Amino acid sequence: MPVSSVGEIQVWHRRARGKQLAIWFGWLCGVALFMFCWNIISEKTTWFFVFDAPRIVGDISSRMFPPRWSYAEKLWLPIWDTMNIATLGTIFSIVMAVPVAFLAARNTTPSAKFVRPVALLIIVSSRSINSLIWALLLVSIVGPGLFAGVIAISLRSIGFVAKLLYEAIEEIDQNQVEAIEATGASRIQVIAFGIVPQIMPAFAGITVFRWDINIRESTVLGLVGAGGIGLQLQASLNVLAWPQVTLILMAILCFVLASELVSARVRKAII
Amino acid sequence: MPAAADAELIPLPRRWKRPPLIKSARLRWSLGICAALYLAAAFGTIEVNWLRVWAGLDRGWAFVLGFMNPDFVSHWADIKEGILESLVMTVTSTAIGILISVPIGLGAARNIAPLPVYLFCRGIIALSRSFQEVIIAILFVAIFGFGPFAGVATLSFATIGFLAKLLAEDIEDSRADQLEAIRATGSSWPQLMNYAVQPQVMPRLIGLSMYRLDINFRESAVVGLVGAGGIGATLNTSFDRYEFGTTAAILITIIVIVILAEYASGMIRARLQ
Numbered sequence: 278m279p280v281s282s283v284g285e286i287q288v289w290h291r292r293a294r295g296k297q298l299a300i301w302f303g304w305l306c307g308v309a310l311f312m313f314c315w316n317i318i319s320e321k322t323t324w325f326f327v328f329d330a331p332r333i334v335g336d337i338s339s340r341m342f343p344p345r346w347s348y349a350e351k352l353w354l355p356i357w358d359t360m361n362i363a364t365l366g367t368i369f370s371i372v373m374a375v376p377v378a379f380l381a382a383r384n385t386t387p388s389a390k391f392v393r394p395v396a397l398l399i400i401v402s403s404r405s406i407n408s409l410i411w412a413l414l415l416v417s418i419v420g421p422g423l424f425a426g427v428i429a430i431s432l433r434s435i436g437f438v439a440k441l442l443y444e445a446i447e448e449i450d451q452n453q454v455e456a457i458e459a460t461g462a463s464r465i466q467v468i469a470f471g472i473v474p475q476i477m478p479a480f481a482g483i484t485v486f487r488w489d490i491n492i493r494e495s496t497v498l499g500l501v502g503a504g505g506i507g508l509q510l511q512a513s514l515n516v517l518a519w520p521q522v523t524l525i526l527m528a529i530l531c532f533v534l535a536s537e538l539v540s541a542r543v544r545k546a547i548i
Numbered sequence: 549m550p551a552a553a554d555a556e557l558i559p560l561p562r563r564w565k566r567p568p569l570i571k572s573a574r575l576r577w578s579l580g581i582c583a584a585l586y587l588a589a590a591f592g593t594i595e596v597n598w599l600r601v602w603a604g605l606d607r608g609w610a611f612v613l614g615f616m617n618p619d620f621v622s623h624w625a626d627i628k629e630g631i632l633e634s635l636v637m638t639v640t641s642t643a644i645g646i647l648i649s650v651p652i653g654l655g656a657a658r659n660i661a662p663l664p665v666y667l668f669c670r671g672i673i674a675l676s677r678s679f680q681e682v683i684i685a686i687l688f689v690a691i692f693g694f695g696p697f698a699g700v701a702t703l704s705f706a707t708i709g710f711l712a713k714l715l716a717e718d719i720e721d722s723r724a725d726q727l728e729a730i731r732a733t734g735s736s737w738p739q740l741m742n743y744a745v746q747p748q749v750m751p752r753l754i755g756l757s758m759y760r761l762d763i764n765f766r767e768s769a770v771v772g773l774v775g776a777g778g779i780g781a782t783l784n785t786s787f788d789r790y791e792f793g794t795t796a797a798i799l800i801t802i803i804v805i806v807i808l809a810e811y812a813s814g815m816i817r818a819r820l821q
């Protein structure tokens with residue numbers, strides 16, 4: 278126990294001196310790095326605009342309220358589209374992610390040396406690139422519309438679903454697999470009867486979780502032309518129709534909170 | 549033997565069927581029918597213009613070719629500047645985000661915060677989580693002007709929703725007896741936080757912060773699309789000019805940095821636990 282004596286009295290310290298110094302040095306490095314980075318940001322910032330921000334906020338919010346309620350009837354269809362992008366995107370991503378997950382998990386991959394790294398590369402590439410960038414790319418390939426959005430969401434979700442799923446596969450109870458193997462089952466039968474039942478709850482949880490995230494992501498895909506409520510947002514921003522922007526933002530907020538509620542309910546029911 | 553007699557009386561089922569995921573047959577069927585109806589309706593809304601897709605395929609092919617031989621050279625100065633700016637934005641926004649989310653996370657934990665504070669902090673978290681980064685970036689660009697400052701503000705705000713929520717949940721899951729033990733010594737509220745809560749949540753907080761650093765870097769590539777600094781602007785330009793070689797080079801750089809960051813944070817987290 279790190280105790281130092283001051284005269285007669287012994288004083289307890291939380292850490293020994295060496296460790297305390299190391300932690301202090303770590304903080305020093307962290308703060309220095311932060312100040313260095315902040316300096317670069319600060320140089321690139323026009324501070325006049327930043328100091329002017331309160332006035333701008335007041336100005337914009339005075340334009341934003343009251344929201345233009347009559348615009349609401351034009352939002353139902355985009356919200357329905359947004360939901361479809363998220364749901365269909367999640368379904369397609371599952372179709373692609375499940376094989377990738379089985380190829381990436383150590384205990385099911387056919388070859389840990391050749392196939393597993395490829396599967397892991399697919400996962401990390403899909404995870405690194407935001408759905409908006411995928412959408413940008415797909416809009417230029419398949420043209421603007423819902424279809425580009427669905428594909429963008431599904432490509433982005435492969436990595437997420439496959440990563441969590443392969444971790445679940447690696448954590449399964451090996452005894453059950455052995456029991457199925459002992460009956461003389463084929464490889465596919467082992468997967469179907471030994472592994473799939475074990476990962477089913479995790480799989481359902483991951484799917485609903487990703488669907489929830491996808492709802493959020495698909496609200497902005499319209500900004501690059503890939504359908505959904507983002508199109509309306511972009512159009513309203515372009516003509517500086519702030520009362521419409523307010524209404525759209527409120528619609529997005531309600532929509533996302535509702536989807537979060539649904540996903541939390543479903544996950545609670547499963548687990 | 550009685551067992552043999554029983555076997556004769558009760559015919560054994562020939563084939564074993566695995567138990568269904570949802571036990572109640574009625575619920576299973578109605579859910580299935582609802583899902584089928586929804587899917588039919590949803591597929592109906594998607595119009596695919598196959599002629600347009602067919603025409604776009606060579607552009608897709610050009611992109612694949614771009615990935616085969618990425619062009620790092622011709623716009624290297626732009627790529628380098630953009631990536632550095634993204635990295636700087638990542639570090640700054642993560643640091644600021646952590647600084648703000650710790651108090652909000654404490655306030656959003658029901659076991660240590662009074663109800664009004666709890667509701668207020670949960671409100672901020674819900675607001676931050678509901679809006680995608682890009683929407684917030686649009687608003688902040690309108691408020692703060694173009695440039696990395698708007699990006700930093702966006703990413704910091706987005707960090708709050710993630711970090712404060714998970715931190716609050718972790719605090720709520722922490723062991724109550726340790727809190728009680730420190731309280732029993734007559735500690736003040738800051739001492740309680742420092743000696744009872746912090747040691748319990750610190751490993752997870754560091755892990756989450758590393759993870760958020762990773763996410764912020766990926767998101768910093770996107771906020772640039774709406775003018776909030778970082779590599780996104782360069783990426784958008786390369787898309788607009790159909791310079792897929794440069795696009796591929798930028799995407800590959802992002803992927804490599806994400807892999808490196810993931811590897812490093814994995815090592816740090818392994819050492820902490």
